[in-house]
Amino acid sequence: MRAQLARVDAVLVQAVIAAALSFAHLHDVASAAGQDGWKAWAYPxxxxxxxxxxxxxLRAGDAKAAGWCWFVIALVASLGANVATAGLLDLDQVPAWLRILVAGWPAVAFLGGTLLAHSAPSPHEDTESIEAQVDASELVPALPAQPVPEPTPAPPVVSVPAALVEHARKVAAEHRTRTGEAIDTPTLRARLGIPAPMADAIAAQL
Incomplete structure (x- = not known):
């Protein structure tokens, strides 16, 4: 555990030192190219x-061409500044082409950052997203089909002669007088000697 922490600490210390030196070299080149004050610190x-x-x-795995392009551009800018401060360039007499490069860098960096931030995802990423949605939909259990109830058939319409209805009223009145109660359909059917559907139709009219 201690050995692992020691290796991590060494890597972090090395990264901080390298970043600080590169930062300082970029600042020195920008300052020598006429970018003074806060602007010289903004370049690194x-x-x-x-x-x-x-x-x-590049680590995300999509738009690798754009990622490599802008990674190389930024690496060249950083490495160029580090080499330039190694005595190969007179920082008191900076050539015009370097001043032009330094002055044009903000536009280049803005373009690169915008393109990297708004690049479309790769088709592989879209495919994975669609597959994830399909897998999620398969997790939802399918509901069993509910049986559709059959419609109840309507009772057939029975045509009853008016004379038979009038006779049924007399039978019903005689039954009420004799028993004191309204005649029921089975009794009416038995008294008239008619089928059950016709008896129901007559009882509905009484």
């Missing part, structure tokens, strides 16, 4: 942020 931040954005795009 811009280069490092573009490096990080390009590296993250």
């Amino acid at each position: 931040i811009s280069v490092d942020l573009l490096l990080v954005a390009a590296w993250r795009r």
Whole structure:
């Protein structure tokens, strides 16, 4: 555990030292190219942020061509500044082409950062998203089909002669007088000697 922590600490210390030196070299080149004050400090931040954005795009696995392009551009800018401060360039007499490159860097960095931030996802990523949605839909159990109830057939319409209805009224009145109760359908059917559907139709009219 201690050995692992020691290795991690060594890597972190090395990364901090390298970043600080690169930051200082970029600042010195920008300052020598006429970018004074806060602007000279903004240049190394811009280069490092573009490096990080390009590296993250490469790690994400999509738009690798754009990621490699802007990673190389930012790496060249950082490496060029480090080499330039090694005595190969007179920082008191900076050539015009370097001043032009330094002055044009903000536009280049802005373009690179915008393209990296708004690049479309790769088709592989879209395919994985669709497959995930399909898998999620398969987890929902299918509901069993509910049986459709059959419609109840309507009772047939029975035509009853008016004379038979009138006779049934007399039978019903005689039954009430004799028993004191209204005649029921089975009794009416038995008294008249008619089928059950006709008896029901007559009882509905009484």
